[in-house]
Amino acid sequence: FSPTDVTVLFVLGGPGAGKGTQCARLVRDYHFTHLSAGDLLRAEQDRPGSQYGQLIRDCIKDGAIVPMEVTVALLENAMRETITTSKNKKFLIDGFPRKMDQALKFEEVVCPAKLVLFYDCPEAEMEKRLLERGKTSGRADDNADSIRKRFRTFVETSMPVVDHYESEDRVVKVDATSTPDGVYADTQTKLKKVLG
Ligand code: UP5
Ligand code: MG
Numbered sequence: 491f492s493p494t495d496v497t498v499l500f501v502l503g504g505p506g507a508g509k510g511t512q513c514a515r516l517v518r519d520y521h522f523t524h525l526s527a528g529d530l531l532r533a534e535q536d537r538p539g540s541q542y543g544q545l546i547r548d549c550i551k552d553g554a555i556v557p558m559e560v561t562v563a564l565l566e567n568a569m570r571e572t573i574t575t576s577k578n579k580k581f582l583i584d585g586f587p588r589k590m591d592q593a594l595k596f597e598e599v600v601c602p603a604k605l606v607l608f609y610d611c612p613e614a615e616m617e618k619r620l621l622e623r624g625k626t627s628g629r630a631d632d633n634a635d636s637i638r639k640r641f642r643t644f645v646e647t648s649m650p651v652v653d654h655y656e657s658e659d660r661v662v663k664v665d666a667t668s669t670p671d672g673v674y675a676d677t678q679t680k681l682k683k684v685l686g
Pocket of ligand 2: 509584
């Protein structure tokens with residue numbers, strides 16, 4: 491596909507900041523296709539015959555970043571499939587890029603992102619949300635030990651990506667502490683200002 495007629499928004503934020511929750515609302519109202527890198531990795535992990543299953547399982551449990559070749563390929567395939575089957579070319583890429591090498595690679599080989607939506611949330615609030623979700627989510631990383639590791643990776647590895655985009659003036663930052671609908675209202679206001 492041609493990078494020039496594809497629109498990509500990166501949706502970033504710490505673990506449990508509400509990226510998926512907000513993406514669902516944006517999909518409902520603006521006809522984006524939502525691609526969560528974490529969801530794609532979990533699906534690949536469970537795909538019979540995948541050569542990356544164990545690697546992905548280990549990384550997710552440790553809150554570590556899966557090597558970018560795997561994630562970029564999954565995203566690129568999903569985009570290609572969406573464009574072929576539904577003709578939709580507007581994508582929310584959720585939870586990616588979370589390491590500088592991924593950011594540079596994706597924008598080089600797939601396409602540049604139009605902007606970066608960043609959900610800003612204090613750790614204490616994110617931890618509360620994840621522990622609550624962990625009671626029923628079945629996610630291997632919704633436990634105190636994995637959450638601590640996810641937070642560390644976020645601060646050390648993923649925030650520099652946000653700072654990089656911030657320095658290029660490409661970040662729309664939204665406070666993610668209020669209710670889901672409150673955060674969404676703020677998202678809409680800020681996106682409107684930037685995208686019109
Ligand atoms: N909730 C949401 N919004 C709320 C609000 N405003 N008020 C109160 N509660 C709110 O929300 C989390 C929980 O909070 C839910 O129960 C929700 O109802 C509630 P959600 O919308 O799911 O938040 P989200 O930010 O999407 O949290 P998630 O857990 O998905 O974030 P992560 O970034 O940790 O997870 P992800 O799936 O993206 O990645 C998982 C792992 O995959 C990574 O740790 C890493 O190991 C691996 N990975 C890579 O290696 N490479 C990648 O590129 C991507 C992932
Ligand atoms: Mg998510």
